[in-house]
Amino acid sequence: MQKYELDDDEDEAPPLVGKYTLDDDDDDAPTLVEAPKKGKEKKKKGDEDGDEDRKCAGKKIWPKCYDILGIADKGFEATPDEIKKAYRKLSLMYHPDKAAQNDIDPEEAEQKFKEIQEAYDILTDPEKKVMFQSDPKNLPKNFDRIPSGDEDGDFFEIYTEPFQRFARWSEVQPVPLLGDADTPIEEVDTFYDFWFEFKSWRILTGNPQKEGEDNKPPEEGEYDMDQAEDAYERRWMKVENERERKRLKKEHMKTIAALRDQAFKRDPRVIAARAAEQAIIDAEKKAKLEAKLKKQAEDKAEADKHKTPKELAAEKAALEKAEAAKLKADEIKKTKEEEALSAEAQAAKVQAAILARQKKMKDAAKAGKKGKKKK
Secondary structure (H helix, E strand, C coil): CCCCCCCCCCCCCCCCCCCCCEECCCCCCCECCCCCCCCCHHHCCCCCCCCCCHHHHHHHHHHHHHHHCCCCCCHHHHHHHHHHHHHHHHHHHHCCCCCCCCCCHHHHHHHHHHHHHHHHHHHHHHHHHHHHHHHHCCCCCCCCCCCCCCCCCCHHHHHHHHHHHHCCCCCCCCCCCCCCCCCCHHHHHHHHHHCCCCCECCCCCCCCCCCCCCCCCCCCCCCCCHCCCCCCHHHHHHHHHHHHHHHHHHHEEEEHHHHHHHHHHCHHHHHHHHHHHHHHHHHHHHHHHHHHHHHHHHHHHHCCCCCHHHHHHHHHHHHHHHHHHHHHHHHHHHHHHHHHHHHHHHHHHHHHHHHHHHHHHHHHHHHHHHHHHHH
């Protein structure tokens, strides 16, 4: 059984939140955008190359990519081939040139075709797909929640599911399984080794504390560097976006570390292995001590053979005197500790009495003020 040190500074983090807006001016695909800094004229959605239908589609496209392509049942597990096949099937059905022969309303077909194109673009672009799959809004509710550590019940029922959830973020696949009560300790070591070195591919974006305009709350999403007025502002936006991403990534990793440390402390296999290791260590210490005492006794017996009765009696008297002095010192130490505890208890009692009296006086003063107000 290997030994690990748990990081006490890695507190349980609250569920992570990512914030996005969509660029409705891009006819090809939605992108993460944000309004410029305070004082700069905002670029309104739908002003350029976009109508109201396009804008409505853009607002809904991110959380429904798999639904739009008809593969919601597979979700994040859908393979590139499955995504491509679904896209081809639907694009042929809703293509504006095919709408009439498929008995589909032309306007509905055009709207649906745009959504299909956008969904496919997101799921086939590596960067967009990572951002899409990382966004908490596109995940089941409470996806980032971990056990509190106070749950009663079977350890494996409590912790297997959370580890399976967070395993999807691992850069290394496949991820070792938590196992069960019968899993060999070597595999348990491998499991925790993996999570102590866990690396996540998840990218979380948020709002870098942007200022709102006209006393309005800040808009969601990162700064859109394409809206920067100059190179200086572009660099500033990039730094602010990266700073917020790092902060959210740190919280994400703290959540994973909290799950790992909590499970490691409560894992019955780890506890049993530690107990077995400690039993072996204690047995070895006991054996060494017994061997040492035996050797000392043998050496003394050999030395006593060459001593006179008078010398043996003197040694015995000195030993008894030393033992008596030790007993007396222990009694004095114990008496002092008891007196110190008694003094602390008395001081605590006096302090409690003072606090109770002060509270009583405050309550009486409040009651008096209320009485005056009523009059």
